[in-house]
Amino acid sequence: MRSENERVAPDGELRTITLEAYADTIVPGQKRHDGDRAIAGVATGGGAVQAGALELLQWDATGIHDGLDDLARLVNEHATAYAAERNIALDPSVPPFVALEYDDRAALILLLTTPGHPEKDFWVMLSLFCNMAFDSAAHLPTAQALADGHPGLAAMGLSHPDADGLWRFKDFGYGRELARLHPDTTPSGSPA
Structure with a gap:
């Protein structure tokens, strides 16, 4: 039997909006449009969602895609229980986690990632991947991400x-050259 929330939208859309809301809670961003329910809009600029968290x-390289x-x-399910314990009325037109206000989303994630929570490893892993999308654009070639204006890299x-x-730096990282370039180094920077 389907819950009321599962009748609102196809399963893929429910998953997408829920995971977007989770990612936005980890690295908040600006709403994409006025009716954006996944992104709480507590920050300006792009956050994890705009950085490509989904x-x-x-990506199958993460190992969590399945x-x-x-x-x-x-x-x-956790959002439903959290809301019931706190007498929070949830909007049935969106998934329960999405229906929570940002502060409640953050509080719930804090509970789920607290040492001793039986599912902590799952939620920490999901949070790390959301953060990784913003911090490193691991799913994109770096040059492409920069050219496209990736919010985290920017x-x-x-x-x-x-x-x-190729990346070259005019100034030495330590303020001085640490070693001379090997004479057999190719123009691309590779050792011969």
């Missing part, structure tokens, strides 16, 4: 590569 989570339906279902001030796609 794309990274669905479990996303279960994680979305579980966080919605916030960190990561420099763009030279025209040939």
Whole structure:
């Protein structure tokens, strides 16, 4: 039997909006449009969702892509219990986690990631991948992410590569050259 929330939208949409809300709680961003329910809009600029958290989570290299339906279902079950314990009325037109206000989403994630919680490892892993999408754009080639204006890489001030796609730095990291370039180093920087 389907719950009322599962009747609102197809399962894929429920999973997407739930995981977007989770990612936005980890690294908040700006709403994409006025009716955006997944993104709480507690920050300006792009957050984890705009940085591609969903794309990274669905990437098979993460190893969690097959479990996303279960994680979305579980966080919605936890949100329902959390709301019931606190007498919070949830909007039935969206999944329970999405219906929570940002502060309640954050409080619930804190509970789920607290040492001793039986599912802690799952929620910490999901949180780390959401953060990774913002911090490193691990699912994208770095040069492409920079060219596309990736919000996390832009916030960190990561420099763009030279025209040939390689990163070179005019200033030495320690303020001085630590070693001379080996005479057999190729123009691409690879040792011969």
